[in-house]
Amino acid sequence: GGIITQTPKFLIGQEGQKLTLKCQQNFNHDTMYWYRQDSGKGLRLIYYSITENDLQKGDLSEGYDASREKKSSFSLTVTSAQKNEMAVFLCASSQTTSAETLYFGSGTRLTVL
Amino acid sequence: GDSVTQKEGLVTLTEGLPVMLNCTYQTIYSNAFLFWYVHYLNESPRLLLKSSTDNKRTEHQGFHATLHKSSSSFHLQKSSAQLSDSALYYCALSGNTGYQNFYFGKGTSLTVIP
Numbered sequence: 001g002g003i004i005t006q007t008p009k010f011l012i013g014q015e016g017q018k019l020t021l022k023c024q025q026n027f028n029h030d031t032m033y034w035y036r037q038d039s040g041k042g043l044r045l046i047y048y049s050i051t052e053n054d055l056q057k058g059d060l061s062e063g064y065d066a067s068r069e070k071k072s073s074f075s076l077t078v079t080s081a082q083k084n085e086m087a088v089f090l091c092a093s094s095q096t097t098s099a100e101t102l103y104f105g106s107g108t109r110l111t112v113l
Numbered sequence: 114g115d116s117v118t119q120k121e122g123l124v125t126l127t128e129g130l131p132v133m134l135n136c137t138y139q140t141i142y143s144n145a146f147l148f149w150y151v152h153y154l155n156e157s158p159r160l161l162l163k164s165s166t167d168n169k170r171t172e173h174q175g176f177h178a179t180l181h182k183s184s185s186s187f188h189l190q191k192s193s194a195q196l197s198d199s200a201l202y203y204c205a206l207s208g209n210t211g212y213q214n215f216y217f218g219k220g221t222s223l224t225v226i227p
Contacts, residue, residue: 004157033215040122042219043158043203090158102150102205102215104157 002027004105006091011110015083021076021108023091029103030095032074036060037088037107046089049074078110085112115140117206119218126225132176132191134221136204139185145208147180147187148215152201161202162189194225 004025013019025032031050035043045058047066055066065077074091091105117138126132138147152158164180164187165171171178176191187204204218 035217040219042119043205043217045215048214101160101163102148104150104159106157 002029002103004091004093004103006089006105006108008108009106011108013078013081013110013112015081015112017078017081017112019078019081019110021078021089021091021110023074023076023105024072025074025091025093025103025105026072027093027103028071029093030071031093032068033092033094033102034058034064034066034074034076035090035092037090043090046076081110081112083112085110115142115145115206115208115216117204117216117218119202119204119221121221122219124221124223126194126223128196128225128227129193132189132194132198132223134189134202134204134223136178136187136189136218137185138187138204138206138216140206140208142208145206147178148205148207149176149178149187149189150203150205150217152203152220154200158201158203194223196225196227199223199225 007022033048034046044060046060048056049068052071067075088107090107092102094100094102147164149162150158151161167182178189201220203220206216
């Protein structure tokens with residue numbers, strides 16, 4: 001079995017700050033994803049990547065950048081943290097064929113002061 | 114476009130009663146797959162069930178769901194709720210696009226009480 005590791009688990013930032021979240025997977029999966037989890041809003045896709053150096057915008061990409069420099073890693077940058085923002089960011093991966101399972105990391109909880 | 118609707122945001126049940134969480138969907142793909150993911154507190158979300166063929170029931174860990182293409186539904190059911198079933202449940206859709214793109218519902222938070 002494999003694992004998805006997200007760092008840090010907790011991230012506290014200041015308004016306007018650029019913040020980076022990291023994700024590593026050892027499943028050797030092709031596709032990786034960043035989701036934002038907000039209560040009552042479900043999981044919303046921010047960015048995904050189907051291979052190394054590929055980036056695709058999701059529905060919630062505004063205000064974020066992403067980077068996939070290696071197959072095993074996918075990072076997400078909050079370009080300018082919004083005051084009082086609180087959310088959980090979930091990284092996931094899957095094989096790039098239909099109906100394959102998504103595997104999730106344990107999340108990074110962001111708080112902006 | 115593709116979408117998933119979970120009409121219940123919060124469900125509270127007494128232990129031992131049956132569970133039914135609703136999931137309906139819209140998709141342009143005839144071979145779309147439906148999933149139920151469960152997110153327990155302080156854990157990672159994980160797959161609970163994945164749809165099979167039309168009108169076929171799939172089961173795992175006491176839960177079951179049947180894909181009904183005629184009504185675009187994939188409701189999650191369990192005959193008897195347990196306290197340990199308390200969690201956030203997401204229904205998700207994946208179209209057959211050649212690469213994986215998932216659409217999630219807003220989630221249903223299930224609380225089972227003694």
